[in-house]
Amino acid sequence: MTQKLVVIGAGMASGRALEHLFETDPAAYDVTLFNAEPRGNYNRIMLSPVLSGDKTYEEIVTHDADWYEGNDVTCRFGEHVTAIDRDRKVVVGQNGEVPYDKLLIATGSAPFIIPVPGKDLPGVIAYRDLEDTNTMIAAGAKGGRAVVIGGGLLGLEAAAGLAARGMDVTVVHLMGHLMERQLDDAAGYLLRRALEDKGITVRCKASTAAIVGEDHVEGVLLQDDELIPADLVVMAVGIRPETRLATDAALEVERGITVDDQLVTSDPDVLAMGECVEHRGQLFGLVAPLYDQAKIVAKTLLGEAAEFVPREVSTKLKVTGCDLFSAGDFAEADGHEDIVFRDPARGVYKRLVLEGNTLVGAVMYGDTADSGWFFGLIKDATDISEMRDTLIFGPSFQGGAPLDPMAAVAALPDDVEICGCNGVSKGDIMAAIAAGAGDLGAIRATTKASASCGTCTGLVEQVLGATLGDDFVIPAAAGICGCTDLTHEDVRRLIKSKELKTQPAVWQELGWSTPDGCHICRPEVNYYLLADWPLAYQDDGQSRFINERKHANIQKDGTFSVVPRMWGGMTTPNELRAIADAAEKYNVPTVHVTGGQRIDLLGVRGEDLPDIWADLNAAGMVSGHAYAKGLRTVKTCVGRDHCRFGTQDSTGLGIKLERHLWGSWTPHKVKLAVSGCPRNCAEATCKDIGVVCVDSGFQIGVAGAAGMDVKETERLADVATEQEVIDLATAFIQLYRENAKYLDRPYKWVAKVGLDWVKEQVVEDLENRAALIERFEISQSVYRTDPWADHVKTRAKTYAPVTTFALEAAE
Amino acid sequence: MSNWTDIAALDDIAIRGARVVKTAHGCVAVFRTGTDEVFALDNACPHKKGPLAEGIVHGNTVTCPLHNWVFSLETGEAQGADNGRVETYAARIENGRILLETSFLKARAA
Ligand code: SRM
Numbered sequence: 003m004t005q006k007l008v009v010i011g012a013g014m015a016s017g018r019a020l021e022h023l024f025e026t027d028p029a030a031y032d033v034t035l036f037n038a039e040p041r042g043n044y045n046r047i048m049l050s051p052v053l054s055g056d057k058t059y060e061e062i063v064t065h066d067a068d069w070y071e072g073n074d075v076t077c078r079f080g081e082h083v084t085a086i087d088r089d090r091k092v093v094v095g096q097n098g099e100v101p102y103d104k105l106l107i108a109t110g111s112a113p114f115i116i117p118v119p120g121k122d123l124p125g126v127i128a129y130r131d132l133e134d135t136n137t138m139i140a141a142g143a144k145g146g147r148a149v150v151i152g153g154g155l156l157g158l159e160a161a162a163g164l165a166a167r168g169m170d171v172t173v174v175h176l177m178g179h180l181m182e183r184q185l186d187d188a189a190g191y192l193l194r195r196a197l198e199d200k201g202i203t204v205r206c207k208a209s210t211a212a213i214v215g216e217d218h219v220e221g222v223l224l225q226d227d228e229l230i231p232a233d234l235v236v237m238a239v240g241i242r243p244e245t246r247l248a249t250d251a252a253l254e255v256e257r258g259i260t261v262d263d264q265l266v267t268s269d270p271d272v273l274a275m276g277e278c279v280e281h282r283g284q285l286f287g288l289v290a291p292l293y294d295q296a297k298i299v300a301k302t303l304l305g306e307a308a309e310f311v312p313r314e315v316s317t318k319l320k321v322t323g324c325d326l327f328s329a330g331d332f333a334e335a336d337g338h339e340d341i342v343f344r345d346p347a348r349g350v351y352k353r354l355v356l357e358g359n360t361l362v363g364a365v366m367y368g369d370t371a372d373s374g375w376f377f378g379l380i381k382d383a384t385d386i387s388e389m390r391d392t393l394i395f396g397p398s399f400q401g402g403a404p405l406d407p408m409a410a411v412a413a414l415p416d417d418v419e420i421c422g423c424n425g426v427s428k429g430d431i432m433a434a435i436a437a438g439a440g441d442l443g444a445i446r447a448t449t450k451a452s453a454s455c456g457t458c459t460g461l462v463e464q465v466l467g468a469t470l471g472d473d474f475v476i477p478a479a480a481g482i483c484g485c486t487d488l489t490h491e492d493v494r495r496l497i498k499s500k501e502l503k504t505q506p507a508v509w510q511e512l513g514w515s516t517p518d519g520c521h522i523c524r525p526e527v528n529y530y531l532l533a534d535w536p537l538a539y540q541d542d543g544q545s546r547f548i549n550e551r552k553h554a555n556i557q558k559d560g561t562f563s564v565v566p567r568m569w570g571g572m573t574t575p576n577e578l579r580a581i582a583d584a585a586e587k588y589n590v591p592t593v594h595v596t597g598g599q600r601i602d603l604l605g606v607r608g609e610d611l612p613d614i615w616a617d618l619n620a621a622g623m624v625s626g627h628a629y630a631k632g633l634r635t636v637k638t639c640v641g642r643d644h645c646r647f648g649t650q651d652s653t654g655l656g657i658k659l660e661r662h663l664w665g666s667w668t669p670h671k672v673k674l675a676v677s678g679c680p681r682n683c684a685e686a687t688c689k690d691i692g693v694v695c696v697d698s699g700f701q702i703g704v705a706g707a708a709g710m711d712v713k714e715t716e717r718l719a720d721v722a723t724e725q726e727v728i729d730l731a732t733a734f735i736q737l738y739r740e741n742a743k744y745l746d747r748p749y750k751w752v753a754k755v756g757l758d759w760v761k762e763q764v765v766e767d768l769e770n771r772a773a774l775i776e777r778f779e780i781s782q783s784v785y786r787t788d789p790w791a792d793h794v795k796t797r798a799k800t801y802a803p804v805t806t807f808a809l810e811a812a813e
Numbered sequence: 814m815s816n817w818t819d820i821a822a823l824d825d826i827a828i829r830g831a832r833v834v835k836t837a838h839g840c841v842a843v844f845r846t847g848t849d850e851v852f853a854l855d856n857a858c859p860h861k862k863g864p865l866a867e868g869i870v871h872g873n874t875v876t877c878p879l880h881n882w883v884f885s886l887e888t889g890e891a892q893g894a895d896n897g898r899v900e901t902y903a904a905r906i907e908n909g910r911i912l913l914e915t916s917f918l919k920a921r922a923a
């Protein structure tokens with residue numbers, strides 16, 4: 003006897019289920035199909051090509067009127083189901099009831115709308131159905147600006163479609179990189195670059211505060227008070243299973259409608275499938291597993307045994323020119339190992355994630371030709387131990403080309419500047435080679451590249467190597483760490499010349515072999531980026547050694563030391579009292595007078611840091627940066643005011659220098675001293691910069707050392723005024739900041755580049771001196787602030803345990 | 814019997830960062846990697862008790878802040894030439910929250 007089947011929702015999932023049902027037994031059921039949308043089944047995922055203009059709606063219809071008629075389906079399109087009455091076994095539609103023997107709920111999901119003011123304004127839409135798509139197409143025809151909230155799959159397809167239709171599009175994304183659930187930040191970086199090439203503006207780490215407008219949307223207001231004007235706002239921040247009918251009908255619902263392996267709900271006569279269900283804790287957002295569900299639903303309806311097993315899903319983005327692929331569960335696999343391949347020249351990034359001898363995940367950008375093969379290896383859990391070494395090269399690998407350490411340099415465009423001192427480009431060097439220059443000496447003689455400060459030597463050699471091939475043997479120079487073959491100097495130069503402004507950009511463009519660096523290169527790259535792009539780059543605390551992340555020196559027992567600044571070694575009874583009070587209040591076990599003319603409170607518990615800082619701040623004291631690769635101390639002597647030999651105000655000048663320079667980050671620590679006369683009580687002649695006052699003015703020495711090495715300063719210049727001292731010290735530090743390799747103290751760096759070159763830059767070339775000072779000031783506009791006060795205000799809670807289990811709870 | 818306990822929101826821990834969970838038996842460091850995986854390990858380095866939560870997180874490893882031993886977040890094993898292991902505990906993310914499998918607290922108390 004023919005039974006009655008009612009289906010709620012004519013979407014991708016139910017459409018497929020009906021096909022299987024009719025193929026197997028067309029006579030088993032009388033089917034009534036409800037759909038809230040005023041149409042039948044179409045290929046929802048092809049809405050993006052419709053939006054971008056590559057397809058028409060007619061081309062993506064999967065089931066037309068003939069199909070429904072041929073299969074005797076009663077269609078109730080454009081009609082919402084409002085209730086399910088399980089006792090009477092009827093479905094209540096807007097236009098009347100229909101009885102059922104079996105019911106299939108396939109209501110899909112609803113776009114999540116972030117609950118901000120203005121969300122209901124006209125012009126604010128989601129991206130789910132044909133209506134939304136047509137609204138976007140109409141908006142595109144008028145031009146203007148669009149903001150897409152959400153940088154996931156849907157949001158980016160919407161953005162690309164709107165841009166293709168001529169709108170000025172901004173994507174606002176909450177997380178640090180695009181599609182963060184499918185991509186790691188290296189691939190996210192490449193994707194962002196590709197979208198920006200299409201003219202789309204991408205704003206990551208941006209949180210929407212409100213949508214503004216009178217009677218139509220006018221803009222999106224971000225949390226940081228920036229207003230992005232918009233004529234259209236598309237919210238694509240996520241989806242929520244559409245479970246309202248099931249909940250009202252008292253079916254079991256968790257995040258989605260609970261179903262078993264047969265896709266049956268808590269009621270044996272009610273099945274559910276698609277994005278509205280939850281199966282063994284899992285929700286669905288892509289069609290591949292739904293097609294599997296469709297087969298099981300058909301079998302279950304026909305009384306055949308079958309079991310739904312969720313399969314691996316993979317993601318691709320349907321945006322022309324953005325070739326990406328991701329598959330596998332990065333988030334929950336255990337025991338991973340990574341294999342990373344980057345080809346900066348082609349903008350290719352591939353990362354395979356292995357667990358033991360099987361592939362469990364893959365992310366690819368730029369070249370996804372082998373994605374199907376990798377996806378197969380993941381799904382079948384193939385043992386890859388035999389091909390492990392060459393796996394990343396894909397199935398067609400014939401045992402050739404190893405990774406090329408010179409790829410990054412070979413990939414540089416010809417107009418990229420290699421030698422900053424003399425303005426020599428890669429093309430100039432190649433021209434010199436073509437004209438017969440075959441080694442470094444000849445290049446220096448003909449182009450002057452690497453003939454000045456010499457920090458670009460490694461790059462010049464790589465250009466020689468890349469151009470001459472085997473005829474030129476590159477002298478072995480050590481890479482920074484296991485993540486790259488490039489030397490410190492090469493990385494520094496390339497960050498500047500290629501204008502790399504984020505860590506993922508550095509990892510990708512310079513061919514890092516690890517996903518996100520290591521404890522050696524991360525602090526180094528973080529420093530170069532913040533020194534070269536103080537305004538564009540956001541300092542990354544997670545790439546800093548703990549001392550700089552927590553602004554205190556870690557001790558052998560895990561406690562910390564706290565050293566407030568005492569400008570020029572001067573203090574007051576008030577400050578001393580506050581230090582004494584803090585020492586008592588926080589049970590500081592050790593108080594030591596340092597070799598840097600200030601007081602160290604040693605043994606402070608990490609959790610107490612924000613509190614003790616707040617107390618010291620209240621007494622007017624700030625961080626002494628005793629932990630920093632940055633400006634440490636400016637030691638002074640009592641000078642002219644008190645000492646019978648003092649020639650100038652050494653204390654006052656020291657304080658001025660310290661106030662001017664404090665907070666700046668440098669390749670290694672920087673210490674200064676100012677002595678009031680050549681008796682040199684402040685030990686100025688062994689500092690990074692030391693000033694000795696004399697009757698005629700000031701002698702400025704640089705590049706001294708008194709730590710692991712002991713070395714007297716070398717004379718940079720003699721000047722007459724305090725202002726000149728401050729200017730020369732500032733310019734010297736900026737030159738050091740911009741050029742030295744990370745962890746070279748000034749004396750080591752000056753030994754490499756030569757004092758003569760430094761003098762040329764800082765003393766003789768007045769224009770250059772002014773430019774250095776200006777760049778220092780730009781950087782200080784960001785960094786000349788007290789990090790203690792900032793952390794007390796913005797992140798005090800990160801210093802405390804995230805949770806504490808009381809003793810009772812543990813028992 | 815497993816005992817999953819909600820300890821924090823995922824966003825309470827910085828990407829490539831860690832926070833500490835205090836227990837009566839010592840601290841557990843909960844890590845969040847660059848690919849948003851979470852791991853829980855004892856917060857004491859086997860070398861000289863360095864607090865691993867203060868280390869730099871890279872890939873699925875962390876570098877001890879005191880003398881740079883590197884540990885796998887998955888197995889707790891020291892990498893490279895160094896020998897040693899820290900205890901690991903099960904942790905996972907659900908709905909943007911971090912869950913820690915806390916039956917070890919009972920086991921240790923017993
Ligand atoms: C506190 C202090 C010792 C004291 O109690 O007097 C000190 C303590 C440390 N010094 Fe120092 N140095 C201190 C003055 C010095 C001085 C003398 C000076 O500044 O006039 C020197 C020689 C001058 C110099 O800088 O070279 C000095 C040369 C070093 C070195 C060797 C640097 C070098 O390039 O040769 C290191 C190791 C390093 O930085 O890599 C070091 C490293 C350290 C560290 C940070 C070790 C570490 O990495 O944990 C110590 C931290 C202790 C703590 O937890 O607070 N400390 N250290 C002094 C703090 C000065 C201040 O007020 O900021």
Ligand SMILES: Cc1cc2nc3c(=O)[nH]c(=O)nc-3n(C[C@H](O)[C@H](O)[C@H](O)COP(=O)(O)OP(=O)(O)OC[C@H]3O[C@@H](n4cnc5c(N)ncnc54)[C@H](O)[C@@H]3O)c2cc1C
Binds near residue numbers: 016038050286
């Ligand atoms: C623009 C876009 C692009 C996408 N791209 C991809 C992609 O590239 N790859 C991929 O795998 N997935 C993609 N997806 C996701 C994919 O479309 C969904 O996973 C799939 O459509 C879910 O199928 P479903 O049948 O569960 O729900 P749907 O296809 O949403 O169908 C549910 C239907 O139920 C109807 N309905 C809901 N409530 C009621 C009610 N009370 N009464 C009557 N009818 C109701 C709705 O109107 C809707 O028509 C994309 C989605 C969108 C929106």
Ligand code: SF4
């Ligand atoms: S000399 Fe400096 S680094 Fe060495 S033990 Fe003393 S404080 Fe520590």
Ligand code: FES
Binds near residue numbers: 858859
């Ligand atoms: S305590 Fe961890 S490496 Fe020494």
